[in-house]
Amino acid sequence: MSSTEKTVLSFDFGTTRFGAAIGQTLTGGATELPTFKAIEGIPNWEDIDKIIQEWQPDILLVGIPVHMDGTMSDTGLRARKFKNRLKERYKLDTQSVDERLTSFEAKGIALKKGKSNFKQHSVDSLAAVLIFETWFNQL
Structure with a gap:
């Protein structure tokens, strides 16, 4: 693997479930992974x-x-705490991404695909793909 080729695991934080996606800096693309359940x-x-x-x-x-308006939400504070725990636990480069509107955008994409029941068709991992894409486009 070259020094610029990196594997990136992105998370869409949630209180009841987490979305996840795996991406590559070589291709600039990411793929949805199964969601994870969470409690609080x-x-x-x-x-x-x-x-x-x-x-x-x-x-x-x-x-x-x-x-x-750029101010931190309560969920944002909890997501930051999750990020810090990831860094402590895995000792990997751990970064945060402003994810304003990613869930909204993910729901729009799902609606275009005919999936309107978001409890049945979670958009959390699609949001994690969008988080990766936001990060990659800022490089």
Whole structure:
């Protein structure tokens, strides 16, 4: 792997579930992974351990939800805490991304595909793809 080619695991933080996507800096693309269940914003760390072992990412990304005026939301504070725990636990390059409107955009994409029941068709991992794309486009 070249020094510029990195595997990136991105997360869309949520209080009841997390979306995840795996991306590559070589291609600039990411693929949805299965969502993870969470309780009050706390994931089952064994699930995260498995995905880290499987994909061996170089970088972890966490979308941080902020209000449209740029102020931090309560969920944003919790997402930042999750990011810090990832960094402590896995000792990997862990970055945050402003994820304003990614869930809204993901729902729009799902609606275009005819998927309107977001409880049945979660958009969280699609939002994680968009988080990766936001980060990649800012490089």
